[in-house]
Amino acid sequence: MNTGTRPAGNPIDKSPTWLALRKHRDAIKRSSLEQLFHSQPGRGANFSASGGPVYLNYSKNLVSEETLQLLVELADSAELTRAIEDLFNGQPVNNTERRAALHTALRGSATRDESIGRFVSQTLERMAAFSRGLRDGSITSSTGKPFKTLVNIGIGGSDLGPRLAINAFPDLDKEGLTIHFAANIDSGDLQQTLQSCTPETTLFMVSSKSFSTLETLHNAQAARRWLSDAGVAQACQHHHFAIATANPEAAQKWGASADRIFPLGEWVGGRYSLWSAIGLPVMAGLGETAFTALLNGAREMDNHFREAPFASNLPVVHGLLAIWQRNFLGYHSQAVLPYIHGLALLPCYLQQLVMESLGKSVRRDGTALDIDTGAVVWGEEGTNGQHSFHQLLLQGTETVPVDFIITQSPHCEIDAHRHLVANCLAQSRALMQGRSRDQAFRELLDKGFSQAVAKNLALHQVVTGNRPSNTLILDDLSPRSLGALLAFYEHSVYVQSTIWDINPFDQWGVELGKNLSREIYDALNATGKNQATAMIGDKATDALLERLLPSHPKKN
Secondary structure (H helix, E strand, O other), rough: OOOOOOOOOOOHHHHHHHHHHHHHHHHHHHOOOHHHHHOOHHHHHOOOEEEEEEEEEEEOOOOOOOHHHHHHHHHHHHHHHHHHHHHOOOOOOEEOOEEEEOOOHHHHOOOHHHHHHHHHHHHHHHHHHHHHHHHHHHEOOOOEEOOOOEEEEHHHHHHHHHHHHHHHOOOOOOOOOOOEOOOOOOHHHHHHHHHHOOOOHEEEEEEEEOOHHHHHHHHHHHHHHHHHHHHOOOOHHHHHHEEEEEHHHHHHHHHHHHHHEEEEEEOOOOOOOOOOOOHHHHHHHOHHHHHHHHHHHHHHHHHHHHHHHHHHHHHHHHHHHHHHHHOOOOEEEEEEEOOHOOOHHHHHHHHHHHHHHHOOEEEEOOEOOOOOOOOOOEEOOOOHHHHHHHHHHOOOOOOOEEEEEEOOOOOOOOOHHHHHHHHHHHHHHHHHHOEEEHHHHHHHHHHOOOOOHHHHHHHHOOEEOOOOOEEEEEOOOOOOHHEEEEEEEEHHHHHHHHHHHOOOOOHHHHHHHHHHHHHHHHHOOOOHHHHOOOOOOOOHHHHHHHHHHOOOOOOO
């Protein structure tokens, strides 16, 4: 069975194309973005690509036609075409867990396994029927009343995707359920949510692939106690829970009704699970039509990714540019700045997608990498970020590539949309052009400053420019466009993982932290004589436990 692993003796950073890119990097760094635009009058239009409802303009990157050609050759060296087919055809691309990663099948993209297609169709039909019942009131609570509120209890991929989609379209279905989200094990999160809920009309959606996630089960138990305190008998509480999981046996043992358990395939990674039963709150809150449009938009991007030539393939170009920025230009982080309030949660969503997928230091065969992998992803909605961290983007000592995101059609009041677009394009322009000391000096003189003051102050107003950015333009803010955008980023991540020959579908570092927390939790729960020996043998952690355990004197 093909796992996509390349021979250990052929690391990508020793390939002829990688070495050619290094040599090319040294040459092109002598140019500037301004010079590239001056020498290439059609650059603004030529360095772009479209796929479905997404347009990508990458002309403000320090790349030339030669750069792009070499990057495409790098993709060929990494056998990206084969890797893409392995992904869609259900090969065990998650090689450490011996699993496929068939999130593309969830949105109807073809796969060779017909049983997967039947599973997806049957699950969608059940989700649609349940959502319709919630929305028309035919599915009721333990008291026979229609549900008015759905609280999604999940964390990570079981929270971020549905939360993003619901937050993106608050006015899409005004007559639907009110959807809330609780993720943090901090009891304040769920308690705050429940303050606006009524027990007899509240349904809890518990989402956990393994049905063993600490935070999720802790909050689910808290929800049960809340129902009990309100007089809902334990024997009737199953009416108030729906479950999305790949472990239905554990969910039934917990007390869920079989007809309210919606299955996940083992071949769906958590951060790729919005398209599965994890998306049930989206279907229930926004409606079946909206959820179908979300899937359709993602499938459009799947088809584009699978069929378009690399040079005009949005995820491929974006992923290769990320490789160029990380490994050849040495940039450490990536900012994502949506100038769309509905996408305010996109940076949070992408933090998990990108950093959990690409935060790896060994190749698929376990050998150590000699090159950097995933960058730090961060960001904020525009224009809020302009009054926060854009100072660092423009004048900081580190260059941070930026993805700007706007819509073609107004998604808000027309004048407000024009302000958003104007600010977005202005920030992109400022990053590229900057401001010289002479420009700053002349501007200060024009404002009436003396030459002496202007000369000194101009030093502080220099913006070096020549800082890269992409501009993504969505046709509109709609479920279709959001689906395409999220699939675009998914596939960009896969491109990067293929070049580096890493597994983007496991997360063993996360598992380590979970396991260590259990031992420390037991130490914190130790009482009496046991507390004196409740140390775990790690001097650094034990010092903190001594401070935290109540029986130990505090040293100030």
